Amino acid sequence: MKLLVVNPNTTTSMTNKIAKAARDVARPDTQIVASNSQNGPASIQGFLDVATCIPGLLDEVKQHNDVDAIVVACFDDTGVDAVRCVADVPVLGIGEAAYHAASMLATKFSVITTLSRSVPGLENNLMRYGLAQKCAKVRATDIPVLKLEEGDPATLAKIRAEIEEAITQDKAEAIVLGCAGMADLMQSLSDEFGVPVIDGVASAVCMAEALVAAGLKTSKIGAYAPYDAKDT
Amino acid sequence: MKLLVVNPNTTTSMTNKIAKAARDVARPDTQIVASNSQNGPASIQGFLDVATCIPGLLDEVKQHNDVDAIVVACFDDTGVDAVRCVADVPVLGIGEAAYHAASMLATKFSVITTLSRSVPGLENNLMRYGLAQKCAKVRATDIPVLKLEEGDPATLAKIRAEIEEAITQDKAEAIVLGCAGMADLMQSLSDEFGVPVIDGVASAVCMAEALVAAGLKTSKIGAYAPYDAKDT
Amino acid sequence: MKLLVVNPNTTTSMTNKIAKAARDVARPDTQIVASNSQNGPASIQGFLDVATCIPGLLDEVKQHNDVDAIVVACFDDTGVDAVRCVADVPVLGIGEAAYHAASMLATKFSVITTLSRSVPGLENNLMRYGLAQKCAKVRATDIPVLKLEEGDPATLAKIRAEIEEAITQDKAEAIVLGCAGMADLMQSLSDEFGVPVIDGVASAVCMAEALVAAGLKTSKIGAYAPYDAKDT
Amino acid sequence: MKLLVVNPNTTTSMTNKIAKAARDVARPDTQIVASNSQNGPASIQGFLDVATCIPGLLDEVKQHNDVDAIVVACFDDTGVDAVRCVADVPVLGIGEAAYHAASMLATKFSVITTLSRSVPGLENNLMRYGLAQKCAKVRATDIPVLKLEEGDPATLAKIRAEIEEAITQDKAEAIVLGCAGMADLMQSLSDEFGVPVIDGVASAVCMAEALVAAGLKTSKIGAYAPYDAKDT
Amino acid sequence: MKLLVVNPNTTTSMTNKIAKAARDVARPDTQIVASNSQNGPASIQGFLDVATCIPGLLDEVKQHNDVDAIVVACFDDTGVDAVRCVADVPVLGIGEAAYHAASMLATKFSVITTLSRSVPGLENNLMRYGLAQKCAKVRATDIPVLKLEEGDPATLAKIRAEIEEAITQDKAEAIVLGCAGMADLMQSLSDEFGVPVIDGVASAVCMAEALVAAGLKTSKIGAYAPYDAKDT
Amino acid sequence: MKLLVVNPNTTTSMTNKIAKAARDVARPDTQIVASNSQNGPASIQGFLDVATCIPGLLDEVKQHNDVDAIVVACFDDTGVDAVRCVADVPVLGIGEAAYHAASMLATKFSVITTLSRSVPGLENNLMRYGLAQKCAKVRATDIPVLKLEEGDPATLAKIRAEIEEAITQDKAEAIVLGCAGMADLMQSLSDEFGVPVIDGVASAVCMAEALVAAGLKTSKIGAYAPYDAKDT
Known part of the structure; x- marks a missing residue:
């Protein structure tokens, strides 16, 4: 196809x-x-x-x-x-594909996204889809989208810190990566944290x-x- | 101002x-x-x-x-x-202005809009605003927006029929007119039906x-x- | 009028x-x-x-x-x-007027009120109006209503501390002042914090x-x- | 006690x-x-x-x-x-006692009350208690409360008609009698309809x-x- | 009976x-x-x-x-x-009996249960019953059920710590004990904390x-x- | 795989x-x-x-x-x-797979299932998944599951009648077939009604x-x- x-x-x-x-x-x-x-x-x-x-x-x-x-x-x-x-x-x-996938793999997930300004829009989407109740929290890293393209180690550190908090504080059982620019991180983060880390593109x-x-x-x-x- | x-x-x-x-x-x-x-x-x-x-x-x-x-x-x-x-x-x-106004005048309102294809978008908005629970029903007349400009009596008859059903069946206590093209009908319909008929522009x-x-x-x-x- | x-x-x-x-x-x-x-x-x-x-x-x-x-x-x-x-x-x-106003100015607001005992009643109202989902948190200062009349600087300090937390922790984009006795604070707090601080009376x-x-x-x-x- | x-x-x-x-x-x-x-x-x-x-x-x-x-x-x-x-x-x-009881006896119940003007208040209560989702419908008979005291057969006929519709149309599995003045009807209606008919006083x-x-x-x-x- | x-x-x-x-x-x-x-x-x-x-x-x-x-x-x-x-x-x-009881004694309650793995199931139940909105938080002590049978003081200390947090942080007005194995603690904890501590068996x-x-x-x-x- | x-x-x-x-x-x-x-x-x-x-x-x-x-x-x-x-x-x-699929193909769907006694359980599931808001109605045909195996024309007629009502009355934009025993009907019903008719197995x-x-x-x-x- x-x-x-x-x-x-x-x-x-x-x-x-x-x-x-x-x-x-x-x-x-x-x-x-x-x-x-x-x-x-x-x-x-x-x-x-x-x-x-x-x-x-x-x-x-x-x-x-x-x-x-x-x-x-x-x-x-x-x-x-x-x-x-x-x-x-x-x-x-x-976004919706990742949320639907996460909903069939875990009872609760958190989203790690880029800027804070994007959070309300993502929350609106989750509500429209009905899946807000499966989402423990939408977390902003405050990394601009294009900054992800630079491969800066500090960027990855921020994402990792938010995943850590999502697991321990939100009790998230899966992580959704909230930006297409994070697509390359799915596998390594999944291995590192031992939980499904879900990329929307895949x-x-x-x-x-x-x-x-x-x-x-x-x-x-x-x-x-x-x-x-x-x-x- | x-x-x-x-x-x-x-x-x-x-x-x-x-x-x-x-x-x-x-x-x-x-x-x-x-x-x-x-x-x-x-x-x-x-x-x-x-x-x-x-x-x-x-x-x-x-x-x-x-x-x-x-x-x-x-x-x-x-x-x-x-x-x-x-x-x-x-x-x-x-839209939002009309919903907020209706929420302070009645315990429940219905919306009378144009085409059926618009209903899901209006329902999404009501959900985002939190006001879906105040809205008994979004009713489509299946009158295209620009048809409202022609002043056809059949058009008004359809709107009136939906208002009638909203009051008797939905138990709506107020009516929200769901299109800017209905702005001129607010006063006469309000008088006729004896309930607040709310236009979004006003x-x-x-x-x-x-x-x-x-x-x-x-x-x-x-x-x-x-x-x-x-x-x- | x-x-x-x-x-x-x-x-x-x-x-x-x-x-x-x-x-x-x-x-x-x-x-x-x-x-x-x-x-x-x-x-x-x-x-x-x-x-x-x-x-x-x-x-x-x-x-x-x-x-x-x-x-x-x-x-x-x-x-x-x-x-x-x-x-x-x-x-x-x-209360409702302030909530409706806040809903059209920000995606999320927090309420700063007086005693903790009032919080459940305000939360009930927000739920009845449908606007609970726009409210990040109802915060009590534990200042009695009539204490607000005394103009004590400590009172204002508590209100300011809660606003600070509402912005940083609740991610509130607007503040609703949850008592008629705070009506005189709207303008100065709005200027100080650079967000809409909304008084119900106005x-x-x-x-x-x-x-x-x-x-x-x-x-x-x-x-x-x-x-x-x-x-x- | x-x-x-x-x-x-x-x-x-x-x-x-x-x-x-x-x-x-x-x-x-x-x-x-x-x-x-x-x-x-x-x-x-x-x-x-x-x-x-x-x-x-x-x-x-x-x-x-x-x-x-x-x-x-x-x-x-x-x-x-x-x-x-x-x-x-x-x-x-x-009211709350009847709703809580009904929630443990049936997956869904309907309420049969007196005047239409009381319905929004009951719906508010159901929402506050969280039990609105268990309630299929609040049905008004439009019988004034004190009319119940008169023992008019027409009154009972209206109540029975609403129960009938609640079972067939709302798919209610239990009926809640929505007025203290109906307390004496619980047993006979329960026997007649073969479903729990729940009085709040009891x-x-x-x-x-x-x-x-x-x-x-x-x-x-x-x-x-x-x-x-x-x-x- | x-x-x-x-x-x-x-x-x-x-x-x-x-x-x-x-x-x-x-x-x-x-x-x-x-x-x-x-x-x-x-x-x-x-x-x-x-x-x-x-x-x-x-x-x-x-x-x-x-x-x-x-x-x-x-x-x-x-x-x-x-x-x-x-x-x-x-x-x-x-579980349901305790939630319904708590709902008639307090505006908000928290649940203290055993393992974290049980929390999502309890949250599902609360949602099904409609009572999730009355529940501030389901808190896990991470004490296995059968450990409760041993009467270890450390076990009670963990339960007490969670009750303390439920009152101060969740603003819970009542506590629900989330395991049949805690049935013997209802009275003493209720006395100690001065709030209703509710056992499901009773x-x-x-x-x-x-x-x-x-x-x-x-x-x-x-x-x-x-x-x-x-x-x- | x-x-x-x-x-x-x-x-x-x-x-x-x-x-x-x-x-x-x-x-x-x-x-x-x-x-x-x-x-x-x-x-x-x-x-x-x-x-x-x-x-x-x-x-x-x-x-x-x-x-x-x-x-x-x-x-x-x-x-x-x-x-x-x-x-x-x-x-x-x-069930969940069909609901998630339907949610990405239509703004609203209805479910056509077998016995009325199954409806509350399906509604519970939809609520747990968050997808109840996408579901206009769960409709029972009152055909027992094993009756579907007999290929009786009356059985298909009942299913078709419910689909018809789902489209015209519920305003469903897609149909979910609510039983594994209906898996063979997906294609022909989809062709007949011109809407997505979704089988859970597929x-x-x-x-x-x-x-x-x-x-x-x-x-x-x-x-x-x-x-x-x-x-x-």
Whole structure:
């Protein structure tokens, strides 16, 4: 099958990291098409970026109308509902995929994300999905998204400190990495802490494959119905 | 004071109706600046329009940086969180203003909106605001937004039928009109049914004036903090 | 318009402070009628006072049947539902008005109140209004209500310490002052902490004016219907 | 043990019915002291009566300071929190007792009450107690409380019709009778419909005896702490 | 009346302690039949034990089909729903009985239980019952259930430390002892801390007596309907 | 990979149907091991069967300790938490898998299940998972599980009638088939109604593959920690 993994920011180094994370877990016969918006914010941090990245995201999605499923590779799940209105294949945000995966592996999870300003948006998403009650805490490291690209040891130290507190204080049984830019850390942190450390890109790619394999598609009645003349 | 009432769709007849509804209730010394997006959807119906109208909305807001408060005159409250990131004056959506008003006038209200495809987005908003428990039901008339502009008697008949059911079946004690295009119906329906029939434009204009008068502004720490160099 | 701002305790120094806070924000053409119960508790602290202050409150309200709206100036919103049964004008508690205002200015707020014994009642109110999910924490200073009247510097220090913790620990983006006796602190604390510090009296007066200006009244079907012969 | 069962309205025929229902289920060695308020509304229907009956209720409670537990025999549980502030013995409302009993006998129950105006108050109580999720529906018969005293066959027919709908439509597995004035119907309706039909008076009397027997008392820290000089 | 108090683990010293706690509070004319499963886990700690103890529990219940009510004396309320399917008398878990009792004595309670692994199951129960909102926190002492049988002073010290924190940090107004093996500590801890310290065995025995005295039984329509040929 | 799909009832015709549904969607390189309990109920209908099938289920799981993931093929998700305590590979119930899948394809879904007695248990599960808010209604057809095996046209007619009502009345955008015995209907009903009709077996098999491919396992700290000597 063919899967579009679209990064809704314009930073190609992140897109490359995302593409690698996707290909590492995809089925042998899955073709990963990784791309990013051509216009919009360089990183998505908070409500303004979440809103302004959408035209670029929708434009990018329109370039790939032959795919079997679409993964929106931003942990805020920005634009996922809008993309579902223009696609009938499954459309998954990496945030929701990670939360759903965590919910089947642990009774409680915590999220480790980047800036504090992103926390309320993630909490809104968790509430909308119903999964807020499975989430012990959304923890900000106050590391800007693009700082993750630099591979600074201090950055990793902050993430590790938050995971430690999530386990001991929140009683989290699993950790969700709250940014596509952390995709490369999933395996090593999981090994180090001995708990599931869940990356949204890997989760979303595999779950998208799962929905396709199960023969499922986005519902086209109600909220995601096609737009046509009679609506206007 | 000076109030920006911005219609995030491009239909000027709606903007005019909104402007009239705003001026009908505004304080004598309030200057209403009514405008609409220059680009974007002609009406906002469902998740796709909610997402794609935002760049036009943000552009329009930037033209008016000397106002004391901003009202986003779309019942979906699209872009309100994003606008709060670029303004420090109060920013209100007409949906939320109507829900908050209704919550202080009745123990339960129902919403009468346009197309069914808009219902899930409104229900999401109600949940985010915490006010879902005060809302008995969001009812769709399946009248497209722009059809409201035509003044067809059948349109009004459908709205009236839904209000009737909201009162008798949902036990709603107040009615919220779920579209800026219904702003002109508030008074006559309220008189006819003998219950508060609440229009979001009027509610938001008066509440925005109230917040300004009380000396209150949008919080600039956390989710709505200004964007600056250190975030990137 | 004419607004009744009724303090349901019998302490006239508090009524004077409330009257000043009301007049500071009211429209030029609004007449503020500030009064207090003639009988009942000197301060309202906990469930017993909340219950016993009601006859005095209702008596006082009956003296003023020509007003355009009524503000019950006790942060517990005591008697608000009962007053709505005997009035058709808008009736607002200062607690609810502050919560609704905070909800439109910040994604999360904390409340700073007086005695610990009042916290469960405030939490009940937040749950009834649906706004508990917007409230990070209700914090008690353990300062008795009437102690606020003495202007003791230690009192202000305790309030300031709780605000500090609300911002850093609760991640509150706005502060709600949880007692009518704190009305005079709104402006200075707001300036000091750089976040919205919201007083219920100012909020309720401006919101009551807003509802009146928008042509809205208390619903008279259902819970707040007039009492008449057929009910008995 | 000695149990005060206090009817917070002034209708002695209801008090007599309540006393009989209490004595029918009480332990042989329990002394039931049944009384009612000397002043206040003749029946309690909606928020105004709920508020205004409290002084009479508190006065009556003060006459009986040697009892082992107190039952407030109004289905709205009016004044229960206030009475807990002045007593250290267990204090139970008949509404809450019936809801707790129903929760241990069925996965879902419906409430059959008197006037529609009382429904929002009962729904508030269910939410405060956490038991709203166990309650399928609160159904009004629109029979005034005192009409129940007349023994009109039409009255019983309305109650029976609502029970029928609760079972078939709400999928209620148990019925809670939502008024002290229905106490005499518990047994016959239970036999007729073959489901638990739960009266609050019987539930509260037996549960109060249970709490006393288990050696439990009202907590006197926090919300129900005794009032003393240091609070004022 | 005759009451079956069944311990679903196989440890007879716990059964003896439970029997004593039951008899200490039961009515003079109540016959307590205390028994335990003949097969199954020696203690019930976490989801595996909760599941595997059920056949032994159901076997034991079947030996006693002449009782007036059944108490399942495991704080996880394991098998309670299953037992309700085979009994028409009231069936109570000691967890739910304690939570319901606590809800009528305090606005908020905390639970002190044994191992951390049991916490998620107890939290699930509280959510199912609706009473999670009354519970400030479920606290684990990390004392294994059978360790409680040894009377080690260090064990009591840990329990006391958690109660202390529940009162000061959780603002709990009552304490629920979260294990049948703590039944003997109710009175002394209650005296020491001056708050209701609630044991599930005592609560369930007295509440079971209450339901029987009130003439109530388990509903036999819906979830707990008898199984018969037509279902298979 | 190797996947255990275990039917916790003893009806081999159902196991065969489940095996076929699993193999129809599994990856080419996935080995499906389909088995069922050797002892226990022939079908799982309500709380009693849910409890009594567990020993047989756990015994069956123990026979297959070399698998990469385990699917419990009963829509009640019975024993899933217990199985997680004895496995470190991913363990999925078919109910939860279907709910999670539906949540990513539609804003609202309804469940069509067998007997009414199963509805409360499914509603409990939805609440525990947080997904109750995405579920418009759990609808019973009142068809016994084993009746589904007979291929009676009247059976299919009842299911179709409920789907029709779910779409028109509940505004469900997707349908979840609430019994493993309906696995063969997924495709034809999906085609007929033009909405996603989701079978739990297909969903769980593909999601289990997804979790394995993403390198994820069941958390072994907290609720699902291995049992060892120190706990006893």
